[in-house]
Amino acid sequence: MPKRETVLSVFVASPEDVSEERDSIEDIINELNAVWSKTFQTRLELIKWDTHTYPGKGIDAQDVINQQIEDYDIFIGIMWQRLGTPTQRADSGTTEEYERALTRHNDDPTSIKLFFYFKEAPIPPFSTDLDQLKKVVEFRKRLEGIGQQYRTFNDKDDFSTQVRMHLSMVVREFSRVQSSVEETTVNTRPAESEPQKKNEEGENDEAGFIDLIEDALKYFAELGLIMKRIAEEQTKLTGRITQNTEEITNAKGMGDRKSYINRVAADMDEFSDFLEKQLPLYSDYYTKGSNSFIKSITLFSEFKVEGKEASTVLETLIESKGALVKLNSQISELQSVISSLPRITTDFNKAKRRSLSVLGDFVARMTKSIGLSEDIQKALEAYCSEGK
Numbered sequence: 001m002p003k004r005e006t007v008l009s010v011f012v013a014s015p016e017d018v019s020e021e022r023d024s025i026e027d028i029i030n031e032l033n034a035v036w037s038k039t040f041q042t043r044l045e046l047i048k049w050d051t052h053t054y055p056g057k058g059i060d061a062q063d064v065i066n067q068q069i070e071d072y073d074i075f076i077g078i079m080w081q082r083l084g085t086p087t088q089r090a091d092s093g094t095t096e097e098y099e100r101a102l103t104r105h106n107d108d109p110t111s112i113k114l115f116f117y118f119k120e121a122p123i124p125p126f127s128t129d130l131d132q133l134k135k136v137v138e139f140r141k142r143l144e145g146i147g148q149q150y151r152t153f154n155d156k157d158d159f160s161t162q163v164r165m166h167l168s169m170v171v172r173e174f175s176r177v178q179s180s181v182e183e184t185t186v187n188t189r190p191a192e193s194e195p196q197k198k199n200e201e202g203e204n205d206e207a208g209f210i211d212l213i214e215d216a217l218k219y220f221a222e223l224g225l226i227m228k229r230i231a232e233e234q235t236k237l238t239g240r241i242t243q244n245t246e247e248i249t250n251a252k253g254m255g256d257r258k259s260y261i262n263r264v265a266a267d268m269d270e271f272s273d274f275l276e277k278q279l280p281l282y283s284d285y286y287t288k289g290s291n292s293f294i295k296s297i298t299l300f301s302e303f304k305v306e307g308k309e310a311s312t313v314l315e316t317l318i319e320s321k322g323a324l325v326k327l328n329s330q331i332s333e334l335q336s337v338i339s340s341l342p343r344i345t346t347d348f349n350k351a352k353r354r355s356l357s358v359l360g361d362f363v364a365r366m367t368k369s370i371g372l373s374e375d376i377q378k379a380l381e382a383y384c385s386e387g388k
Contacts, residue, residue: 005041008174010167011069012048013097014078015085018119021078021159022048028164032171035298042171047072062087062096074170075101075112076163080119081128083135091135102148113170116143116150117159120364152368157287165294165375172382212296213313219289220320226282227327230275230362234327234334237271240264241337261344265351268338272351272358279362286369290376293317297379314380321373328366335359 010029014022029044036042049065058064077098084092090099104112118140123133143150151166153159244267247260293313300310338356343349 005043006174007043007045008074008171009045009047009072010074010076011072011097011101012046012076012078013094015080015082015092015094017080017082018078020156021117021119021153024156024160025076025163028160028167031295032164032167032298036171042174044074044167044171060088062089062093065093066096066100070100073112074167075114077114077116078119078159079117079136079139080121081123081136082132083139091139095139102146114148115163115166116148117162118150118152119154119159120152121154151371154283154365154368158283158368161287161291161294162372162375164291165372165379168294168298169375169379169382172379209296209299212292212299216289216292216296216313217316219285219292220316223282223285223289224320224323226278226285227323230278230282231327231330233271233274234330237267238334238337240267241341245341258345261348264341265345265348268351268355272354275358275362279358279365282362283365289320290369290372293376294379297376297383300383310380310384314377314384317373317377317380321370321377324366324370324373328363328370331359331363331366335363 010025012022012025026046029046033043036044047069049069053065053068056064056067058067075098077094079094084094087093087096090096098114098116101112101114105114118136140150151162153162241264244260244264248257248264296313335356338352338359341348341352343352
């Protein structure tokens with residue numbers, strides 16, 4: 001007997017400068033559909049103008065797209081340094097598509113989910129269109145003004161991790177709503193099998209549920225060690241700065257004073273060297289660990305994970321998030337200490353600027369990690385509350 005499934009359509013809008021992230025969504029959807037089609041009888045269908053429209057006549061090219069793509073359940077917008085090509089009705093095709101989706105949401109907030117992501121990677125100086133960049137900044141401020149929450153990302157892996165989590169949350173939400181009513185307004189159709197990537201021997205080589213849990217715990221354990229080392233070095237540097245600052249104040253001669261100043265500069269440079277080496281390790285372990293957590297959550301229902309087991313995973317995540325919050329506070333405190341140091345010598349000022357730059361980068365990464373950990377925590381808490 002054929003099965004029925006819920007199909008949630010996902011429309012992606014973006015300028016061409018984020019094509020790498022745009023293309024990655026298809027891989028994420030294929031990966032998650034392999035699980036959801038069995039677990040939730042739910043499948044995501046990716047809709048893009050370049051694959052879901054045909055030649056037609058309109059006021060302009062965007063008008064043709066608007067005529068052919070109107071009804072979808074999830075809107076994903078992505079931007080970096082370009083707003084896109086203007087249309088006769090908006091500053092770009094991407095913003096016009098967002099405004100159309102926003103109108104639907106304003107008319108019926110339950111009819112569509114609105115996701116927006118901004119890339120924050122460094123922009124190549126010689127290829128930057130300042131007018132386009134200015135429009136992106138203005139559009140971002142507009143979203144803030146109308147209450148549209150958005151997320152930022154550094155690279156494709158960061159983007160994929162967040163989108164995977166947010167789509168997981170939406171599917172679980174739709175699943176709960178669907179199970180609570182006799183009929184649903186979302187589209188249903190006969191179940192279709194999704195193609196899965198296979199290895200050279202023709203077998204699926206994706207990690208299993210137990211592998212994912214073990215990987216998540218392993219990566220977060222390594223992450224904990226990295227954060228511990230960073231916290232220790234932060235405490236040492238703060239102590240050295242405090243001690244040497246007092247010595248500078250009490251020094252009697254210019255020579256002694258400069259000796260202490262050089263010592264503080266050397267300490268800051270040494271810490272910057274250390275933190276720059278830890279940053280890629282931190283990002284790698286957090287991304288791998290969070291991805292493993294997210295992928296495992298999608299398999300909870302299929303493997304009938306008990307609430308107690310899910311609670312154990314949840315406790316690990318909460319503990320890790322707590323450590324992140326604590327370290328973020330400590331690093332922010334160090335930022336304040338260094339920022340308050342006066343401009344003294346050229347070498348000292350260079351060391352100060354470098355330290356503040358590296359610390360700022362790390363704080364930004366931790367802030368994003370905390371936000372994603374909160375999303376994963378919500379998904380785990382939702383599962384635990386379902387009593388499964």
